[in-house]
Amino acid sequence: MITSALPYANGPLHIGHVAGAYLNADIYVRHLRALGKDVVWVCGSDEHGAAITIRAQKEGTDPKSIVDRYHALIKDSFERFGISFDIYHRTSSELHKETAQAYFLELEKNGSFEVKTTEQYYDAKAGMFLADRYIQGTCPNCQNPSAYGDQCEKCGSSLSPTELIDPRSTLSGEKPELKETSHWFLPMERHEGWIKEWIEKGILDGKPHHDIDQWKKHVMGQCKAWLDSGLHSRAMTRDLDWGVPVPLEQGKNKVLYVWLDAPIGYISATKAYCEANGKDWKDYWQNDESQLIHFIGKDNIVFHCIIFPILLKEHGGYNLPVNVPANEFLNLEGDKISTSRNHAVWLHEYLDEMPGREEELRYVLTSIMPEVKDSEFTWDDYQARVNNELVAILGNFVNRCLVLTGKYFEGKVPEPSESETPEELKELFATNADEVSTAIQAYKFREAMQAAMMGARIGNKYLADTEPWKLIKTDEEGVKKILFESIRIIAHLIRVMGPLLPGTSEKLKGMLGEGLDAEGKVVKGGALGEVGLLFRKVEDEEITFQKEKLIKEPIAEEAAQMDVKAEIDFETFSKLDIRVGSILTAKPVEGADKLLHLEVKVGTETRQVVSGIAKHFKPEELPGKQVTVLLNLAPRKIRGVMSQGMILMAEDETGKLVFVGPESAIDDGSEVR
Ligand SMILES: [Zn+2]
Numbered sequence: 019m020i021t022s023a024l025p026y027a028n029g030p031l032h033i034g035h036v037a038g039a040y041l042n043a044d045i046y047v048r049h050l051r052a053l054g055k056d057v058v059w060v061c062g063s064d065e066h067g068a069a070i071t072i073r074a075q076k077e078g079t080d081p082k083s084i085v086d087r088y089h090a091l092i093k094d095s096f097e098r099f100g101i102s103f104d105i106y107h108r109t110s111s112e113l114h115k116e117t118a119q120a121y122f123l124e125l126e127k128n129g130s131f132e133v134k135t136t137e138q139y140y141d142a143k144a145g146m147f148l149a150d151r152y153i154q155g156t157c158p159n160c161q162n163p164s165a166y167g168d169q170c171e172k173c174g175s176s177l178s179p180t181e182l183i184d185p186r187s188t189l190s191g192e193k194p195e196l197k198e199t200s201h202w203f204l205p206m207e208r209h210e211g212w213i214k215e216w217i218e219k220g221i222l223d224g225k226p227h228h229d230i231d232q233w234k235k236h237v238m239g240q241c242k243a244w245l246d247s248g249l250h251s252r253a254m255t256r257d258l259d260w261g262v263p264v265p266l267e268q269g270k271n272k273v274l275y276v277w278l279d280a281p282i283g284y285i286s287a288t289k290a291y292c293e294a295n296g297k298d299w300k301d302y303w304q305n306d307e308s309q310l311i312h313f314i315g316k317d318n319i320v321f322h323c324i325i326f327p328i329l330l331k332e333h334g335g336y337n338l339p340v341n342v343p344a345n346e347f348l349n350l351e352g353d354k355i356s357t358s359r360n361h362a363v364w365l366h367e368y369l370d371e372m373p374g375r376e377e378e379l380r381y382v383l384t385s386i387m388p389e390v391k392d393s394e395f396t397w398d399d400y401q402a403r404v405n406n407e408l409v410a411i412l413g414n415f416v417n418r419c420l421v422l423t424g425k426y427f428e429g430k431v432p433e434p435s436e437s438e439t440p441e442e443l444k445e446l447f448a449t450n451a452d453e454v455s456t457a458i459q460a461y462k463f464r465e466a467m468q469a470a471m472m473g474a475r476i477g478n479k480y481l482a483d484t485e486p487w488k489l490i491k492t493d494e495e496g497v498k499k500i501l502f503e504s505i506r507i508i509a510h511l512i513r514v515m516g517p518l519l520p521g522t523s524e525k526l527k528g529m530l531g532e533g534l535d536a537e538g539k540v541v542k543g544g545a546l547g548e549v550g551l552l553f554r555k556v557e558d559e560e561i562t563f564q565k566e567k568l569i570k571e572p573i574a575e576e577a578a579q580m581d582v583k584a585e586i587d588f589e590t591f592s593k594l595d596i597r598v599g600s601i602l603t604a605k606p607v608e609g610a611d612k613l614l615h616l617e618v619k620v621g622t623e624t625r626q627v628v629s630g631i632a633k634h635f636k637p638e639e640l641p642g643k644q645v646t647v648l649l650n651l652a653p654r655k656i657r658g659v660m661s662q663g664m665i666l667m668a669e670d671e672t673g674k675l676v677f678v679g680p681e682s683a684i685d686d687g688s689e690v691r
Contacts, residue, residue, distance in 0.1 A: 621687020
């Protein structure tokens with residue numbers, strides 16, 4: 019039973035996601051399938067939680083539209099990239115709702131929860147309790163005025179909403195009030211004993227459960243750090259109207275916490291898959307013979323190694339994971355991948371912009387996979403790996419071998435009389451497939467890819483050393499043998515590359531045609547299929563385009579994330595008296611190089627206005643210009659001149675100023691509203 023972290027349906031996938039929990043699992047699962055194991059691999063969109071409702075609110079739409087859009091985009095990207103889930107489900111489905119509610123009720127029945135009343139911020143105007151992300155205020159640590167209720171993104175400290183200075187609701191801009199609310203808490207401190215023994219020794223209920231030496235050090239490290247600081251009670255429900263409703267009368271207007279809801283999504287996805295395929299989901303989740311493995315990124319370790327196992331054990335009957343091989347993070351061009359800054363390589367854009375290069379991305383991401391520490395993707399490295407490894411080694415070997423066979427032996431697998439395996443190839447055929455397999459089963463995908471490439475390296479060297487293109491003039495029998503053995507190497511590559519580069523493996527099968535039997539053995543005299551190029555060189559222009567895109571395209575989301583001042587009502591707005599006026603005269607203000615002294619005619623009045631625009635405009639270019647003026651701003655004496663209004667200007671990030679005047683001429687004194 020294999021699971022991959024459910025992608026959150028509020029944005030597209032980037033290569034960091036792919037290298038974190040999907041490509042590794044895909045290789046692992048394809049390998050298990052090739053071994054003939056009974057394996058189910060599930061994933062799906064995580065469609066609940068406050069981040070979805072916040073996004074919907076910013077875009078002026080409803081949560082359903084957001085999740086429908088991103089579920090479709092994510093599912094499609096996975097399919098196009100060749101990620102072979104048995105099912106890609108979604109947590110907004112009815113089956114998931116039933117499954118999650120039944121799970122919750124079972125825990126409730128078992129006494130796994132404690133209902134506690136706490137005080138939480140409530141927005142009276144919006145009529146709702148505020149999720150942490152809906153509250154902004156000043157950070158108590160760094161004074162950042164727009165810290166969130168759970169975190170300050172400026173100094174990185176994690177906060178609770180009540181720590182914020184001057185908290186305000188992002189829904190109404192109002193100061194929220196503290197109000198009592200009840201929630202179902204999971205008292206995790208009850209479970210410290212057994213979970214410690216399970217994590218640190220691999221022992222469950224007094225019996226060996228899994229081999230802790232197979233767990234990654236950084237995964238164990240994070241779990242131990244958490245356990246050392248003590249487990250605490252955690253709320254498993256939320257006051258929100260988007261999610262799986264709490265199925266109890268006293269839980270009205272509450273939903274399951276997204277971190278209770280999402281992992282149950284693995285179970286509901288398995289149910290959906292099994293229902294459609296005549297299987298029993300319990301064989302995978304509730305059977306001693308089955309092993310549960312979670313593929314995730316390092317940000318999900320605690321949930322999958324501590325919280326979800328507690329939930330599984332509290333329910334009863336379920337298997338606990340035998341391993342959680344979390345990957346670390348993938349960085350991009352010297353910086354963290356950032357969704358909000360659009361510093362990312364988006365999978366769907368890659369697939370559109372680099373068509374036919376799915377295998378190249380698979381190869382590069384596997385080769386640099388952040389298995390035990392953070393790693394980095396750069397476009398130069400991508401180009402170098404594709405051109406110097408895939409094209410120059412794998413592609414070149416296959417091409418030389420098959421083109422020569424076409425030329426000398428009419429495109430049929432040669433039939434040498436003697437068939438002793440040459441010394442230099444013996445080790446490859448004897449041990450390489452096991453090396454690749456062992457590495458994959460130990461979650462060492464980089465090592466597996468390197469080992470799999472050995473066949474192509476050795477094949478290339480074999481051709482270079484034996485030089486069949488020269489030998490053909492004197493020893494045709496010798497060339498038959500060389501090319502036959504080379505085709506055996508291709509057959510070997512088809513097998514070991516199967517899980518790693520499945521598309522390439524399929525292409526190679528096609529090229530060997532009748533020269534390969536159903537068991538993967540080379541058939542002497544078999545006619546080869548059509549021989550084509552496996553990989554195209556990556557040109558400089560392709561790389562330059564991608565690099566420039568990273569620099570040039572900051573933030574499609576910026577507009578949505580702009581800091582807007584607190585809301586005002588119409589009455590407040592209507593107090594402003596803004597009118598169109600014409601500048602009559604403009605002159606410098608003595609002793610102030612930024613200021614101009616303007617006389618502005620507004621209707622029947624002429625007003626004196628001191629304006630800080632001298633650095634941007636010359637006095638002589640201003641008379642006659644129509645502008646907008648805020649008339650009822652309290653008069654103020656500036657450098658000895660009484661300023662009786664304010665000229666409205668627009669200013670961009672660079673400090674550039676332009677007048678905000680009427681689009682076409684209109685009578686002075688016309689009201690702006
Ligand atoms: Zn801060």
